[in-house]
Amino acid sequence: MKSYGSLTFHDAIEKQVHKTGFYHSNPKFMPILNYWSTRFLDFQIQKPTTGESIIEILLINYDTAAETDLTSDAGFTAMGTIVSYEAPTPFEIIKYEGDTLDATLVGGAYYLKITLVDSTEVFYSDVFIIEV
8 A cells, every 4th residue: 555645544543653653753743734624635545456435534533533524525526436557566546636625624633534345444644734
């Protein structure tokens, strides 16, 4: 699995940067800033081919663990189409291009959790700050 763009994703929540013990890795001191309350910065996840689709996209508050379900949000509609590539090694890409969201984002520290159909593939972003 590889992650590109402004948000880095991991295949386990334990791999978030602030949990790996790096010096000065408190997510509140190293945020990715979002100056628009109507969208996230773009990102892309490259993963092995499984043919699964996304069933859940959650925005999780880092401090309270409160979850906001963004699965049916129009901003993520295009991301539901996972693109497959065949060469040189087969892989798939989950891509969010900074589309406008229906939900109004509230300021705070968050991370995204993306779950695919059989729940064996779950992706967690690093923690980021939303500033509104």
